[in-house]
Amino acid sequence: MSKVLLDRREVKEAVEIIKSVGVPSQPKIVHEIFQEINKEDPNATRIAQLISKDMGLSAKVLKIANSPFFNIKESVRSVDQALMVLGLKNFYNTVLSSTLRDSLNSRGVVSDHFWDHSMIVGTISAHIAKKTAAAPEEEAYMLGLFHDCSIALMLKRFSNYVQVYDMAIEQDKAAVLIEERRYNTNHCIAGFLVAKSWHLPDHICRVIQYHHEQNIDIHSDIEKRRLASILFLAEFCWLAYITNINSGKDSDEGRWVERHENIMFEMDLDIDDLKDFKEDTFDILSKLEDYN
8 A cells, every 4th residue: 555545544544533532623712812913912811811812721831830840030910911921923832822721621521631741742852942942942942842733633532542652751762663553543643633633833733743754854955854853852851850750760772862863953952962861851740840
């Protein structure tokens, strides 16, 4: 069977999975905020008014804004203050975080473990983007937040998907092969479709579509290669932390660097940089542990 036909079949199956679980499209309020933020002269007052109409969303946005995920020095007490302190794009990401979780929760398809993983990888990705200046922080965060969004749908749709779950969130390429054999699709394609339905930028959607593909050269332009690289680095740092907490074992940076030479070359990094990212991650996640 040709790759084109296989891709079409995988997309069709992914669409059916999304339909069967019933994940809604992007909420209207998110779309309205997105439109306002992307105007030549965004109106912060208008954005604050939109959020303030929804007391539940306002409270959740303030909770996220005050969490260590954004590392804000002062307490944020109002939507207007959150806008001023976070900036428009980070504020939009807090709205995305809250509404995505609510959309999945309303279908009973998201666990705290899954959600924490998404938020943490988004936070680490943003940190790496800031430290390397390889991509906008907000885009790296958005990618980390959404890259595994469809795993929750796969868990809801297939009773035996729990057998694949750990490999899927650890970016093990074998997970995609197992998914395609069992379900005729994979969570990367399903995630691409969810991201498209939520009107995420096309280049972020494309990175989600191939986020288990270790050959980042599958992306023809530097923008997507850099984002894909950041996500792989963030996943490594997250897994290193989890492994250390659960077993006390340290990660093998040297082996990872050997397996991902193309990523290190693309980002102009060496093993000491990777160790620095890992140490930063341990610091970030220890703060999150204290917060929780």
